[in-house]
Amino acid sequence: MISRVETTATDSWSGVTSQAIALQSALPARWRPRARFMANLSIINAFRLLPLAANVNTLMVDDSTTPPKMLGWNFWENSNMDGALAAGADNVLLAGDFTQxxxxxxxxxxxxxxxxxxxxxxxxxxxxxxxxxxxxxxxxLVPDAFRLLNVTVDREPPLSARLVEPRSDRGFLMP
Structure with a gap:
């Protein structure tokens, strides 16, 4: 069974950066040289908007390469993964060595x-x-080669349903 990194979200994406870094750090060093991230396109796009929405100073997703990178690792799309954060547990981000x-x-x-x-x-x-x-x-082949981010949302509405509204002084703001 793939190891899970359990987190709890409340009403913002502000902790998502630390959750993604914790997921990357949870992968054993043996599997990091060939590691990749995988998520649904909706989650990837949420990571793209994160610097604008949560006043984070660094880009989570680097689109200057193909495929895009997050935290230095390639980022692949998987439409079968959870694409929205709703009440309950959601498996939103997978990190691992896909040669395994x-x-x-x-x-x-x-x-x-x-x-x-x-x-x-x-x-x-x-x-x-x-x-x-x-x-x-x-x-x-080797379950230890993967880590899965499992986000539990405490309350409604789902984080992915929040609108990103334009703000005149600094791009976008999540309500």
């Missing part, structure tokens, strides 16, 4: 000929077809 994550395609693909294709009503459509399938799997 394996995706395997089982050898062999099965292809079957279908002489009479049926429609949604079960009646023949007067067509022929092919049906192909294969097996694919994935797993973490």
């Amino acid at each position: 994550f394996c995706i395997v395609d089982r050898v062999g693909t099965t292809v079957e000929f279908i002489p009479h294709v049926s429609g949604s009503n079960g009646r023949p459509k007067g067509q022929r077809g092919w049906y192909a399938y294969k097996r694919t799997g994935s797993d973490v």
